[in-house]
Amino acid sequence: MAEHIQLSIALCRIAVYTCFRRLCCKGPPSPRPEYDVVCIGLSGAGKTSLISRLCSEGLDGIVPTAGFSIKAVALPNAVLHIKELGGADNIKKYWSRYYQGSQGVIFVLDSTVSDEEMKACRSELHLALQHPQLCTLPFLILANHQDSPAARSVPEIKKYFELEPLARGKRWILEGSSINSMEAVRESFIRLIGLLEEKELQSVRI
Template sequence: MCESFRILCALCRVGLYALYRRLCCKGPSPVRPNFAILCIGLEGAGKSSILATLSGDDLHKIEPTIGFSIKAILFEDCILDVKELGGGDKVRPYWERYFQTFQGIIFVIDSSSEEGKLQTAKTELHNAVKHQQLKSLPLLVILTGQDKENARSVEEVSQFLEADTTFSGRQWLIRGCVVSNKETLLEIFSHFNEILQKNLDAEIEQRQNSPQHTNRL
């Protein structure tokens, strides 16, 4: 009898504790959404280094991406499944073959590049954002090499890219960084992730308010 009573008390404590966690919002964390992201840019711009810094990998072991690589970047509020494409001269003509189903674009530019290379980056960026499968996606342009003497400012590169005109009608950000500075990168991606999350929320709300969803209810 005493043993049964102790078991009953234990069950009650478990139940009360579960109720307490639920009421105080201390239950299990909600599942983080996954976003499929395309990461492109010229060879040597710093794409792999940015992803390595965010993942906590050793920057000294980074090798150039020849074809493509896929990396999951974990944040507190979401997970970015990033497909990074190599930026070499022989790879870029095949970029569009990988322009599949994405929810955002990251384009990386070395802000200390000489003018000819910067012009190539501008051309490739403009071609990508105009592509049918990418033209409506949120865009994050990251300028690396901001610690170098010949680095161009965010304002200078933004004007050079004709950002206000070229990116009109889409959500876009241009931010500068040093690839080894994780704190700055986390701040940059917090703004980008917020855009992705708002788009997801809007999409879910639209589906819930659609006639098909209402009829099923």
């Protein structure tokens, strides 16, 4: 019962945030387009740290996200409103409740985890890629902690996750990432924005 109450409160917070953002934009339009993106991944993948650094925030006191958080990441070509969902088991089962309204997906994985955890991560990514509300959206997949000697390489992860056959016909990017190489992370996010713009243009033509 408590989980359902927390979920209802969380969904209300998302609705209030979305309405507030729309109602408060009565001035001149933003010079940059804005996109709503959902960020998912198992606990410990590094989602919160990467997003915090993109927002130029410090890392002191960062704790795993309980529920969700929303942050605006300003990049040269757009502003991403990133809805980060916690990766704990008691939260993960409700991920799909937060997908509505998303225009893109960021999936972060820890490249250094055990084979068993990597298998669980692959399962979650496959579920996301095939979910009715996400399957047509652009994906940015970040293989995080690439600065660790224990990290699997990006080509290895691409092969293990079977991304070529599974994601054929979809718009997706797989990149390595590290909290110590934020310029490369920004470039990955800028590439995602390119995919979002392509999808928007295609929707306009249709």
